[in-house]
Amino acid sequence: MKKTVVVRFILNGEEVEARVDPEITLLRYLRDVQRLTGTKNGCSTNHCGACMVLVDGIPTKSCLLRLNRVAGKKVETIEGLSKPEELHPIQAAxxxxxxxxxxxxxxxxIISVKGMLDRHPEPIAEQIREALKDNICRCTGYVKIIDAVKLAARWIRHP
Ligand code: FES
Ligand code: FES
Incomplete structure (x- = not known):
């Protein structure tokens, strides 16, 4: 019989008890078991940042992280940020x-930005660049992303 482990943690505010293969990654668990497919699999090698989630508030790549490493911790995915009827200000920006x-x-x-703005509500340019250093975008050239982060910070400070 295949070995399983029990991992308890908080996922988007809800307690979760996962009985899983000890090798399963957090990304695979989120996408394949919880069907939280907002967290993307871009490379599976810890390079692109598409799989970023918050672990105890820290932006963390989930594609190589074993699920048992989040035991007892709080995990927040993009699905946990918004309510069905209302986007989070970062998404709206x-x-x-x-x-x-x-x-x-x-x-x-957006997950990386959320982690940064929770710590630095009024970020300077260097803090924004640092927050996005592990997220690769092949389309936008980043200028609009940085503008969006500044706008989101303003909206969060002055709702
Ligand atoms: S999927 Fe690319 S860093 Fe995790
Ligand atoms: S990869 Fe960033 S918008 Fe396409």
Whole structure:
């Protein structure tokens, strides 16, 4: 019989008890078991940032992270950011500025931005660049993304 482990953690505010193969990654669990497909699989090698989620508030790539590494922690995915009837201000700012082209990188970008803005509500340019350094976008050239981050920061500070 195949070995399983039990991993308990908080996923988007809800307690989860996962009985899984000890080798399963957080990304595979999110996408294949929870069907939270907003977290993308761009490379599976820790390079592109499409798989970014928040682990205890820290932007973290999930594609090589074993699920058992998040035991007892809080995991937040892009699905946890917005309510069905209302986008998160970061999502709204990305749309308002036109910082989305194909959109594949966007959930990971938004997660990285959320982690940064929670710590730096009034970020300087260097903090924005640092926050996005692990997120690759092949479409936008980043200028609009940085503008969207500045707008989101303003909207969060002055709702
Ligand atoms: S899918 Fe994880 S870094 Fe690319
Ligand atoms: S919008 Fe296409 S990869 Fe970023």
């Amino acid at each position: 990305f749309l308002a500025i036109g910082a989305v082209q194909c959109g594949f990188c966007t959930p990971g970008m």
